[in-house]
Amino acid sequence: MIDGFIALYIFMLAAFTGYEVISRVPVILHTPLMSGSNFVHGIVLVGAMVAMGRAHTPLEIGIAFLGVVLAAGNAVGGYVVTERMLEMFKSSKAQPKAKH
């Protein structure tokens, strides 16, 4: 159980952490960064799983099922596209000639 004020402290510290970590990212990485942070909020999957584990009525189970499907899509899709993009970023020293 997270006490109300402890939760508020977590919220405050995480907000500053996010701002500080991201403010150092160069412009050229903004798209992968956005996609990467998009992946990180895919953690909503664990919440959707817990909600589904508690669901009883058909309505609750149906909505929870939809939630888990969407959350899994968020996490997996976010990971796949971020990884694909970051794989492409090469320095001219590492890769003198480009392939076509």
Next chain:
Amino acid sequence: MPIGAQSVIQASYFVAAALFIFGLKRMSSPKTARGGIVWAGVGMLVATLITFLWPGMHNYLLMTVAIAVGGIVAWISGKRVAMTDMPQMIALYNGMGGGAAGAIAAVELFAGDAHGFAQLTLGVLGGVIGAVSFAGSLIAFGKLQGIIKRSFRFRGQNYSNLVILVATVLVGSVVVLQGGGVDIAHGAGPMTGHVIALFVLALVLGLTMTLPIGGADMPVVISLYNALTGLAVAFEGFVLDNAAMIIAGTVVGSAGTLLTQLMAKAMNRSLANVLFSGFGESAAAAASGPAGTLKAIETADVAVMLGFSQKVIVVPGYGMAVAQAQHKVWELAQALIARGVAVKFAIHPVAGRMPGHMNVLLAEAGVPYDLIYDADEINSEFETADVALIIGANDVVNPVARTDKSSPIYGMPILNADKAKNVVVIKRGQGAGFSGIENALFYLDQTRMLYGDGQAKAAELVQAVKAL
């Protein structure tokens, strides 16, 4: 509830949260970025697998099916999507996260699992924000994918949105008060009807908020919904007592807020202006035509001009992505570099349809990231450039942003391409830019227009330069 299982679960969430922050931190340099996403992925995998140990859960089979369905569909679509289409795909995945946060809120509210005013309020808030982000992201996807072709606007649109917002807040308040045991509508207790009404309103709000916003403003909108989904996830984390969700959601929320600010700043507009003013469509009539004439040029002459330059700065824009010309542009740059020409790429922060979109497209074509410069880094260099080659960019190189106070883009930071000794613009036809504003750069004495398809013209230039 066995203490052991809970400890293992909490420990895994702790590790996941740490790995997320570590991974995002490593993403701040192109050298370590790829490792960063892998570490974050490990954190996600651990947290997901350990969650199956959560005590007292049921519906395991359906849960596994749901994860498999969502995961496999996203895996395949993520592997297949073209880099040009990346903004809409990211918008879609982001919307899915928002939808999931909304679904969690709905289940908790239906089941009456949220207790106390704090949990109820955050649960309702997170659910509404998630649903808005879900519907809004779907519209953003539809617009970027070309399914929704026009921006829907009518008089009093902002007022009708305000009415929907107020209605959402009212119904949300009823749900919170009823859930907290205050008898205000047909007795406290079952509130399924109110919860359904709440989510319908939130979804409609997301639709009507996003429909009027034009394609060129999508970098701001996608950043904003990314931040909102993060916030929704964090709020649902409070309801579920899940610290990993609170931390990950909040980190994303503040990161997305920062990116949204950067994007709005790069367009010299406030977030409110992007969301509530019909920018693209209303601007066209305001601008008067610049003095001078458009001067066309042939491919062979451009090849000579480029081939005998010392320094060329390439300015790509969304038009390059539409023409799929990035590979040919890099081939052209390589041919020039082989002749001893210094070639640099200048990228405006809002070029493309999401922050940094051009960088991804150039990286895909094989352009090394150390040849790519952002506006602040390269703007002083245009004066020493022999040629500025503009391909598919328009508003971001329009000098009226510096000079003409009556222009809708006045004050927007631009790339100083007009300072170059020669300017060559590769452009499909004579039309105005996305915002409908005539580009004074095209009418300058040192500017020449090379009309045609970006990819075809770039390919012709490669041949012509190699033949010099």
